[in-house]
Amino acid sequence: MNVSQSVSKKSIALLLDLLAQAHRIAIVCHARPDGDAVGSMTALAQVLATRGHDVLCIAPTAVPAPLRWVAGFELVKTFSLDGQYISRELPSVQLFFHVDHNSLSRVDPQLEQALRACNAQRVMIDHHLHPESADFSLCFSRPQSSSTCELLYEIIHRAWGKPAISHSVAECLYMGILTDTGSFAHSCSNKRTYEVAGTLVELGVDVPAVRDHVLGSYSLERYRLYGTAMASKTDFFANGQAAIISLSDEFLSSAGFSTGDTEGLVNEPLTVQGVIISALLSERHDGGVRVSLRSRGHAEVNAIARAHFNGGGHPQASGGTLYMPLRKASLFVRLVIAEAIKTGDCFPSR
Amino acid sequence: MNVSQSVSKKSIALLLDLLAQAHRIAIVCHARPDGDAVGSMTALAQVLATRGHDVLCIAPTAVPAPLRWVAGFELVKTFSLDGQYISRELPSVQLFFHVDHNSLSRVDPQLEQALRACNAQRVMIDHHLHPESADFSLCFSRPQSSSTCELLYEIIHRAWGKPAISHSVAECLYMGILTDTGSFAHSCSNKRTYEVAGTLVELGVDVPAVRDHVLGSYSLERYRLYGTAMASKTDFFANGQAAIISLSDEFLSSAGFSTGDTEGLVNEPLTVQGVIISALLSERHDGGVRVSLRSRGHAEVNAIARAHFNGGGHPQASGGTLYMPLRKASLFVRLVIAEAIKTGDCFPSR
Structure with missing residues (x-):
């Protein structure tokens, strides 16, 4: 097992060695794939x-519509839809790539089991903290990268040179950087992110077109859902330092809600001056209430999610689940957040 | 008069020569200042x-609250508020800089008159097309720059070297690039924009903090206004290819509307798949209806604004004014847009 943070000569040599012995390759991304997962999977697949190489891409669950336009997407199969086909193909795979996740547990449990039953070697390419490197033959792990796509750019560049980054590969990589930094809003405090993005643009990425695909392909229902949530389903509390959006299953059904339509909504209250913590509660069919938390500035929310909502996550983007009626869950979340702000528990780093 | 697109040695020498003869300097931005105007004005002021130099910054009209945090803002006076003070000071100014506008007519008419009465030389630093260069002693005009702040970076760098770009100057410049590209969504098809942004980040710009100031300082009223407009005041028409938002003076008043709160709202419908033209109609106190138009992809709207709404602007961001009741204006705008889409008039470049 080799963990490489620097995309060293040695790790690239190992990678090329593994590839020389493999014709049939599978690239796996994490469940509920995002722009960085899809971008890195399809970019690598094209290269x-x-x-x-004979390449199969495996998305554990469905890829959201705004991400399906990229070149290389024709190689993607979805395990939740084509599980039988994928299970049949797995034994013939000679080398696996795991992109944008640091542990086999980030894929579907059934798929994880099937993958663990395979004998082929595994390469990880990821930018998340704490890789479970024991599961992989080779790990490219660089948490200081804005995105897996930025790290993958370095790997491709090192392994095969700039000509390997075609216009359509560049578009996939740009999509990953754009989405994982929230349009250059966070995780891009390193000059290198901009240098890579600039090089991709130089290679012909049509920036407004990528943006249009990714952030301009939403449904009319989502537009109305956002509007109603902002107009009448957001409460501000804790002296305007926190906000909560509560969406009942009834409302979500009546609004013609599709999976993914509430994605990003929890960020909206953070555009209001003074708001440092935002919570989104969505009632699920099974009676559980999904809690999404976001914070900004020095406020952190993962300890709150861990302690009270059976969850966890990043300091500024966490979540969990409550098993109680929505109204009760909403009161509970308010109490917990108001208390964390009052006692200063959401400022652990101060 | 010297128009320089390339930030040449000669133009920098001319600039330094003009500065050597001037102690008292005024920097003027355009009316209704945006992030690029305020960023370039305060960055240059600090340098x-x-x-x-003894520096006075002049904003023709009030600077929006989310832009007031930058260093150097203490040097800014607003003509619409401090007209008498500014008028008294103007005769002592030995050199004027005009940033982010290409014509004296882009400032307030009264201020324009006062400026024209001054004998001091004028330097223009701007990235808009078609500069009225006859009014200036020296023009730095580079339309291929993402923003005036990007161009100003090159000028400062050339004239005084990288050490002149302090951390707080870098923040001002980054704000201009961030806002004028809509968070790297448009006007950044050139590698150089990313290189400059990366250098500014390397100089210590706190990207999430800048973003928080600029895009996270909105009022609660604006949040509700956006929500209501999206939930119930947007109509989609022309087979889902166009959208119109109509806001009555009564609604805007009842929502606790402040100047600037509808800024950007016209872009929201363009996040919906298939929408290529969006219009925002806001009723004004004087009975006029302000029409804002945006488009994406190959669609253009400035010809429509010119022909039908007594206006003009950029191909994808234009506006005008109608003098008729809101309901009638709304019907008229729909008809005009539906017709432009039907006949293909909004695709002049095809």
């Missing part, structure tokens, strides 16, 4: 296909 | 103040 490997061009080099004569 | 010149550090070099011993």
Whole structure:
């Protein structure tokens, strides 16, 4: 097992060695794939296909519509839809790539089991903290990268040179950087992110077009859902330092809600001056209430999610689940957040 | 008169020559200042103040609250508020800088008159097309720059070297690039924009903090206004290719509307798949209806604004004014847009 943070000569040599022995390759991303997962999977798939490999991409669950436009997407199969096909194909795979996740547990449990039953070697390419490197033959792990796509750019560049980054590969990589930094809003405190993005643009990425695909392909229902949530379903509390949006299953059904339509909504209250913590509660069919938390500035929310909502996550983007009626859950979340602000528990780093 | 697109040695020499003869300097931005106007004005002000100049910044009209946090803002006076003070000071000014506008007519008419009465030389630093260069002694005009702040970075760098770009100057410049590209969504098809942004980040710009100031300082009223407009005041028409938001003076008053709160709202419908033209109609106290138009992809709207709404602007961001009741204006705008889409008139470049 080799964990490489620097995309060293040695790790690239190992990678090329593994590839030389493998014709049939599978690239796996994490469940509920985002722009960085899809971008890194399809970018790598294109590069490997061009080099004569037989490539299968595996998304554990469905890829959201705004991410399906990228080149290389025709190689993607979805485990939750094509599980039988994928299970049949797995034994013939000679090398696995795991992109944008640091542990086999980030894929579907059934898929994880099937993957663990395979004998082929596994390469990880990821920018999340704490990789479970024991599961992989080779780990490219660089948490200081804005995104897996930024790290993958360095790997491709090192392994095959700039000509390997075609216009359509560049578009996939740009999509990952754009989405994982929230349009250059966070996780991009390193000059290198901008240098890579600039090089991709130089390679011909049509920035407004990528933006249009990714952030301009929402449904009319989502537009109305956002509006109603902002107009009448957001409460501000704790002297305007916190906000909570509560969406009942009834409302979500009546609004013609599709999976993914509430994605990002929890960030909206953070555009209001003074708000440092935002919570989104969505009632699920099974009676559970999904709690999403976001914070900004020095406020952190993962300890709150861990302690009170059976969850966890990043300091400024966490979540969990409560098993109680929505109204009760909403009161509970308010209490917990108001208390955390009052006692200063949400400022652990101060 | 010298128009320089390339920030040449000669133009920098001319600039330094003009500065050597001037102690008292005024920097003027355009009316209704945006992030690029305020960013370039305060960045230049700091650099010149550090070099011993006595600097006055003049904003023709009030600077929006989310832009007031920048260093150097203490040097800014607003003509619409402090007109008498500014008028008294103007005769002592030995050199004027005009940033982020290409014509004296982009400032308040009264201020324009006062400026024209001054004998001092004028330097323009701007990235808009078609500068009225006859009014200036020296023009730095580079339309291929994402923003005036990007161009100003090159000028400062060339004239005084990288050490002149302090951390707080870098923040001002980053704010201009961030806002004028809509968070790296448009006007950044050039590698150089990313290189400059990366250098500013390397100089210590706290990206999430800038973003928080600029895009996270909105009022609660604006949040509700956006929600209501999206939930119940947006109509989609022309087979889902166009959207119109109509806001009556009564609604705007009842919502606790402040100047600037509808800024950006016209872009929201363009996040919906298939929408290529969006219009925002806001009723004004004087009975006029302000029409804002936005488009994406290949669609253009400035010809529509010119022909039908007594206005003009950029191909994808234009506006005008109608003098008729809101309901009638709304019907008229729909008809005009539906017709432009039907006949293909909004695709002049095809």
